[in-house]
Amino acid sequence: MNEQVKRKILIIEDDKSLQNALSEMLAQEGYETSCALDGEEGLQKIKDEKPDLVLLDIILPKKDGYEVLAEIKKGEEKNTPVLILTNLEEVDNVQKALDLGATTFMVKSDFSLKDVLEKVKENLK
Amino acid sequence: MFLKFIDELDFVSSCRRYKLGLWQCPNFLFLVMAMITISSMIGTNYIARRYDDETVTVISVSLVTALIMIIGGFIIRGVEKIAEANIMKSEFISIISHQLCTPLSAIKWNLEVLETEKGMGDDNKLTPKQLIFLKNIEKSNERMLKLVNDLLEVIRIDQGRSVFVKEKVSLVQLTQEVIEDLGYLKAAKKVIVNLRDSSPLPRVFIDPKKMKIAMENLIGNAIKYSEEGGEVNVILKKEKKKVMFIVEDHGAGIPRYQHSQVFEKFFRSDNASRYRTEGVGLGLYLVRAILKNFSGEIWFESEVNKGSTFFVSLPIVDR
Numbered sequence: 001m002n003e004q005v006k007r008k009i010l011i012i013e014d015d016k017s018l019q020n021a022l023s024e025m026l027a028q029e030g031y032e033t034s035c036a037l038d039g040e041e042g043l044q045k046i047k048d049e050k051p052d053l054v055l056l057d058i059i060l061p062k063k064d065g066y067e068v069l070a071e072i073k074k075g076e077e078k079n080t081p082v083l084i085l086t087n088l089e090e091v092d093n094v095q096k097a098l099d100l101g102a103t104t105f106m107v108k109s110d111f112s113l114k115d116v117l118e119k120v121k122e123n124l125k
Numbered sequence: 126m127f128l129k130f131i132d133e134l135d136f137v138s139s140c141r142r143y144k145l146g147l148w149q150c151p152n153f154l155f156l157v158m159a160m161i162t163i164s165s166m167i168g169t170n171y172i173a174r175r176y177d178d179e180t181v182t183v184i185s186v187s188l189v190t191a192l193i194m195i196i197g198g199f200i201i202r203g204v205e206k207i208a209e210a211n212i213m214k215s216e217f218i219s220i221i222s223h224q225l226c227t228p229l230s231a232i233k234w235n236l237e238v239l240e241t242e243k244g245m246g247d248d249n250k251l252t253p254k255q256l257i258f259l260k261n262i263e264k265s266n267e268r269m270l271k272l273v274n275d276l277l278e279v280i281r282i283d284q285g286r287s288v289f290v291k292e293k294v295s296l297v298q299l300t301q302e303v304i305e306d307l308g309y310l311k312a313a314k315k316v317i318v319n320l321r322d323s324s325p326l327p328r329v330f331i332d333p334k335k336m337k338i339a340m341e342n343l344i345g346n347a348i349k350y351s352e353e354g355g356e357v358n359v360i361l362k363k364e365k366k367k368v369m370f371i372v373e374d375h376g377a378g379i380p381r382y383q384h385s386q387v388f389e390k391f392f393r394s395d396n397a398s399r400y401r402t403e404g405v406g407l408g409l410y411l412v413r414a415i416l417k418n419f420s421g422e423i424w425f426e427s428e429v430n431k432g433s434t435f436f437v438s439l440p441i442v443d444r
Contacts, residue, residue: 015227021234028241087226089277090286108230109270113237 010051012042039063058086073101081123151203165189282414293328303340322361329439331419339415342408347374367438375432
């Protein structure tokens with residue numbers, strides 16, 4: 001647990017109640033969380049806070065998830081795992097995210113918080 | 126047969142059903158075209174006899190042809206309008222379903238937080254009664270999510286945008302998981318589900334996640350349309366170069382006259398609502414679409430009040 005305390009996770013999600021549930025669950029597991037409500041804020045926080053992992057929605061105001069992902073992969077933080085968390089499950093959307101370098105793709109309506117937590121743990125090893 | 130033909134001639138009501146104006150309605154335009162064609166034949170015959178000059182005949186035939194072509198154009202536009210409305214309807218369902226996904230996922234996740242020990246604060250655990258009501262909300266939410274996900278999956282499959290990640294899988298464990306997941310339904314209807322498998326079962330090349338949706342629908346239907354306390358048999362076996370997955374119930378059954386419609390979108394049998402009011406009729410459509418992707422086949426036998434048996438066959442990938 002101690003080792004996890006330092007792990008910082010950035011949640012870029014424009015739905016407040018999804019964001020709340022996610023960050024509460026991650027906090028309960030001993031992670032430090034930070035949240036952004038749109039793509040631009042998300043990119044700024046990646047630069048400022050240098051999170052260990054990013055949970056990224058696709059449909060976002062200002063800059064969408066694809067743009068955010070592309071910019072992360074071009075910048076200094078390109079090795080930070082980016083886990084996509086969306087409800088767009090179409091093959092073209094999944095492919096686009098993976099092509100841009102997303103670590104994994106999760107569908108909110110299919111995944112429980114526990115499933116998300118597992119993926120986070122898996123990618124923070 | 127004759128009545129059906131007369132019915133189709135009643136273009137006013139069919140145009141009203143499509144919500145189209147008379148001159149946009151293919152049924153009406155078709156009738157007009159038929160009348161013009163018939164009268165032009167008679168007319169041409171009359172003109173050809175009456176006038177010796179061939180030019181008159183040629184001009185009159187050309188005029189009628191032009192008229193028929195114009196009406197043909199109207200018909201095409203009418204059909205286009207119906208096709209466009211169909212596309213818009215699919216888009217509308219897609220947008221609404223996507224919009225519903227976020228709040229439904231939020232309800233699911235927030236409930237999950239509440240159910241964790243720390244979710245309620247350290248000394249503020251939920252009472253058993255509160256937990257029951259919380260579970261009720263969760264179940265209703267799961268139902269809504271399933272409906273929305275089914276709708277979205279149908280749209281994705283129709284558009285060829287569904288993700289299929291295929292691998293070599295043995296169906297035994299997958300079937301066990303599905304039966305376990307349907308525990309709540311079994312308990313509610315007090316139905317017993319027997320799994321009979323002849324292992325080792327050869328593997329098949331499928332997407333386990335999608336196959337689970339198909340199996341869930343087939344076994345779920347069998348439970349739903351069984352009498353309380355009934356029995357459902359799920360059989361897995363090898364048959365020649367195929368793996369067979371069979372689901373057998375002794376419940377409602379499907380009336381013979383509706384057998385040809387079973388795999389159509391939004392199909393619900395006439396006697397279904399006596400057993401269960403829920404359901405929109407997407408399940409079997411989805412099942413067949415999914416199986417098609419695995420080169421699988423599905424067929425069934427069914428008799429009212431005796432039950433249904435659904436047969437699924439999937440090609441074996443190894444021995």
